[in-house]
Amino acid sequence: MTQNLAALLPIVKAAPVVPVLIIDDVKTAVPLARALVAGGLTALEVTLRTPDALECIRAIKGEVEGANVGAGTILTPKQFDEAVAAGSTFLVSPGISPKLLAHAAGSPVPLLPGIATAGEAMWLLEEGYGAAKFFPAEQAGGAPYLKALASPLPGLMFCPTGGVSLKNASTYLALKNVVCVGGSWVAPAAAVAAGDWAAITTLAAEAAALKAA
Secondary structure, eight states: OOHHHHHHHHTTTTTEEEEEOOOOOGGHHHHHHHHHHHHOOOEEEEETTSTHHHHHHHHHHOTTTEEEEEEEOOHHHHHHHEEEEEEEOOOOSSSSSHHHHHHHHHSSEEEEEEEEHHHHHHHHHHHOOEEETTTTTTTTTHHHHHHHTTTTTTTTEEEEEEOOOOHHHHHHTTTBBBEEEETTTOOOOOHHHHHHHHHHHHHHHHHHTTOOO
């Protein structure tokens, strides 16, 4: 089993922050994505936590130039296939399972699986993975934990997600084994509900200006 890093890295390295989006209304998907892309954030993770998530992915894929839309909260092989069929260019899971890793093997659409321990990191390395989501980042040990993993596990890069904000994102991005961070602060629910796309573009531009190591 191997991870398609050649496809994944250009997507997640395009900007230091990957917005993690929970979209309740498909009508907001396209303007939200356009606002984020306008601010410089092009890799968009639409989580499969709402009934219309797949339709949101289809809409963004078809209508938002410059966006690399992916699906998050992938838990099963069935969700993997549905997200790929909807047009996802990358997939993200909160954890790892033998069934999901086996199903993802050889797929041209790369999976960024979530891990929280050194043991899980070793498992991914054995399976041919070179990048993982570190989740839930703050609760699992934060930047000090990831820094401690860098020396014994130099073959794995991370996208920490969970409790990451503008306040602490730079601490993560300064680590040599962090390629980007994931966060929801760039698309606050109140701004989305109000259709304040200018405010979201401003937040996205602020996030895009952060620097990875």
